[in-house]
Amino acid sequence: MQAENPGQQGNPGQHANPGQGRLVLAATPMGDIGDASKRLCDALATADVVAAEDTRRTRSLASALGVTITGRVVSFYDQVEVSRAPALIADMEGGRTVLLVTDAGMPSVSDPGYRLVSACVEAGLPVTCLPGPSAVTTALALSGLPVERFCFDGFPPRKQGQRRTWLATLATEPRAVVFFEAPHRLAASLADAVEVLGGQRRAAVCRELTKTYEEVKRGTLAELSEWAADGVRGEITVVLEGAAPRSSDPADLVDDVEGLVADGMRLKDACAHVAGSAVSKKELYDAVLAARRV
Structure with missing residues (x-):
């Protein structure tokens, strides 16, 4: 069988095999509409079903891109992910292409998606992905820190005691750590990080990535904690420097x-x-x- 020419792009709304449905995960812009790929536009226009974290935002995105969604649009957010997965599996088993999009970035990365992917794998249905914007990799690239090896840790615990325990697990983590944080909890999280990890460990706070007021603050935890004390707005991604090698004594x-x-x-x-x-x-x-x- 001849391999597909890398220069040719298949239509993401078309089935891999006649009569066989599949799941398509697609990354959506975090802020700048120009980050939307042609493959995303094609998928929105041709998918039989569009499963969206927020249907209004997805319709607004399609309108901004000049795309007409011809398939059925269904809501698919955290609270309904389990209950709505069976119907989507049935759609795919019936030969339909299901496109999954979230409000911004890549599905399954702190967003709905992984349960549906797991269900597809269990059912033997094909899953593919249209790569694109990700706050995780964007923040890593902008951090100015060594990020050859990194881990992603989602959102920190909301309660201080649990958050401090979580931070303690990073005390000896040699890899850079990326995590999201709510703007109204950032100051408290950074203050706890100073107490648990020490004020000299370096980090970067990335705010409103790809948007009009994008800002990246780099410095020690002590410096960043002082900066955030008066309040910070917007969507936040934090990159924490990996821990230095520990003593063997x-x-x-x-x-x-x-x-x-x-x-x-x-x-x-x-x-x-x-x-x-x-x-x-x-x-x-x-x-x-x-x-x-x-």
């Missing part, structure tokens, strides 16, 4: 363990977390007990 890590214990973590769990691959968990546990006896 258990005695040097005792204070880190005690800090986690003070925040409510069990001693054994704190030792396991701080030890990582740097030291033996048992040696660190013994070091903590020895320090307490002094």
Whole structure:
């Protein structure tokens, strides 16, 4: 079978095989309408079903792009994702193409989608993706930090105690960490980060990416916490620098363990977390007990 010419673009609304439906995940612009791809426009115009996180926003997007949606439009947001997936699976099993879009960025990345993808995989239905805008990769590129290796952690916990425990798990994380945050909680999250991770760890706060008032603030956690104290507006993506290599001497890590214990973590769990691959968990546990006896 001859491979498709990379220079040729298939119509995303057409089925991979006659009579076979499929799911198409499509990234949508985060702000600048010019980031919409031709493939997204074609998919909106030709899909049999458009599953949208917010149907009004999707119709507005299509109108701005000069696209007429000819298929059925259904709402598909977090609260209805499980209940509406079976009907969409039935559509695909009947030979229809279902296009899934969210309000901005890539479906499944802190947005509805992964449950439907899983259901398609289980049903043996094909799934494809139209790549495009992503706040995660855009923020990484703009951060000015080493991001060859990174992890994405969604939204931090809302409650302070849980948030501090989450931050403690990043104390020894060597990869850059990307996460989203609500603007009204950013100041509190950064203040907690200073307390848990130290004020000198570097980070970047990216605000309103690709939009008119896009802003990227880079600095230490202490500097960013001070900047955010008076309030910040807009959609926020934070990139946190990876942790520096840790000491291999258990005695040097005792204070880190005690800090986690003070925040409510069990001693054994704190030792396991701080030890990582740097030291033996048992040696660190013994070091903590020895320090307490002094």
